[in-house]
Amino acid sequence: DALDGEAMFDALIEADGRIEPRDWMPEGYRRTLIRQISQHAHSEIIGMQPEGAWITRAPSLKRKSILLAKVQDEAGHGLYLYSAAQTLGITRDEMTQQLVDGKARYSSIFNYPTPTWADMGAIGWLVDGAAICNQVPLCRASYGPYGRAMVRICKEESFHQRQGFEILLTLMRGTDAQREMAQDAVDRWYWPSLMMFGPPDDDSPNSAQSMAWNIKRFSNDELRQRFVSMLVPQAAVLGVTLPDPELRYNDETGQYDMGEIDWTEFHEVLAGRGPLNTMRRQHRRDAHEEGAWVREAAAAYAAKKSAKAAA
Numbered sequence: 001d002a003l004d005g006e007a008m009f010d011a012l013i014e015a016d017g018r019i020e021p022r023d024w025m026p027e028g029y030r031r032t033l034i035r036q037i038s039q040h041a042h043s044e045i046i047g048m049q050p051e052g053a054w055i056t057r058a059p060s061l062k063r064k065s066i067l068l069a070k071v072q073d074e075a076g077h078g079l080y081l082y083s084a085a086q087t088l089g090i091t092r093d094e095m096t097q098q099l100v101d102g103k104a105r106y107s108s109i110f111n112y113p114t115p116t117w118a119d120m121g122a123i124g125w126l127v128d129g130a131a132i133c134n135q136v137p138l139c140r141a142s143y144g145p146y147g148r149a150m151v152r153i154c155k156e157e158s159f160h161q162r163q164g165f166e167i168l169l170t171l172m173r174g175t176d177a178q179r180e181m182a183q184d185a186v187d188r189w190y191w192p193s194l195m196m197f198g199p200p201d202d203d204s205p206n207s208a209q210s211m212a213w214n215i216k217r218f219s220n221d222e223l224r225q226r227f228v229s230m231l232v233p234q235a236a237v238l239g240v241t242l243p244d245p246e247l248r249y250n251d252e253t254g255q256y257d258m259g260e261i262d263w264t265e266f267h268e269v270l271a272g273r274g275p276l277n278t279m280r281r282q283h284r285r286d287a288h289e290e291g292a293w294v295r296e297a298a299a300a301y302a303a304k305k306s307a308k309a310a311a
């Protein structure tokens with residue numbers, strides 16, 4: 001019964017064990033996971049748009065096939081994560097509806113435009129780099145289906161990060177115009193990539209409980225700090241400047257001091273008023289509506305097959 005279930009749940013969390021779909025779990029734990037996993041899935045699906053826009057314009061056949069594979073990986077991540085969320089008792093249809101109705105969140109980062117090819121490099125290096133920092137600890141999330149999904153996702157994210165770095169490296173070894181294009185993309189993506197980690201710890205309503213449940217393993221600020229420490233030496237190899245004049249290593253703390261993040265911009269994007277929120281959402285809604293006939297045909301085919309099998 002629920003009492004035994006609760007004791008078992010508490011003991012499993014205490015022992016850093018795994019909770020599986022059929023185990024008893026507190027309603028709050030279930031709700032938190034549905035919230036985080038569905039937001040994460042939506043981010044992967046919406047995240048296909050900024051890069052999808054460059055598939056037809058990639059500068060070579062090789063670049064095009066790499067980009068195509070990467071965008072397909074993101075679709076795969078979204079589907080994995082929707083499946084993980086479904087084990088908690090929400091349907092894919094419900095989640096999709098929340099997204100197209102504008103009721104579900106997805107990562108702030110995907111509301112920014114990608115005007116140049118260098119943006120493909122900056123997204124891989126900065127956005128996927130931030131995603132790895134945030135997601136490697138999620139491989140140890142207490143909920144089994146989420147943690148296991150993250151393992152493969154993180155391997156693919158590492159490849160995405162490398163390919164972005166390599167795009168920027170190629171541009172930085174190119175002409176003046178290519179170097180300027182790479183620096184401009186880094187200037188535009190640096191601060192939004194820091195915002196991916198979420199609000200500062202003293203303004204993060206979900207962190208304490210999610211950490212107590214072993215869903216989150218590190219705080220938003222800890223992971224942001226770790227990310228910046230990873231970027232600094234890589235920026236030096238690339239020869240790009242990180243656009244924060246206050247960024248410097250602090251010998252006493254052993255960490256990087258940073259300039260203030262523009263939290264007004266972050267909250268504006270979360271409120272739906274970022275550069276491209278409306279377009280991203282509309283695009284997803286159109287794709288969903290235009291794909292209705294495919295879903296109907298697949299369902300009709302499945303019904304016909306199961307009727308035949310039963311006969």
Ligand code: ACO
Nearest residue numbers: 036040043044106107108131195196197198204205206207
């Ligand atoms: N973009 C949009 N919303 C955000 C962001 C962001 N960058 N950061 C925080 N928020 C939202 C939270 O979802 C939460 O909203 P809600 O309560 O309405 O759900 C609110 O801001 C307050 O933030 P926190 O209390 O810090 O929320 P939480 O504990 O969920 O931490 C975090 C946020 C770190 C993003 C966490 O949910 C997480 O690790 N998610 C999984 C990773 C993920 O979703 N990555 C997506 C981008 S990476 C990629 O897809 C390539």
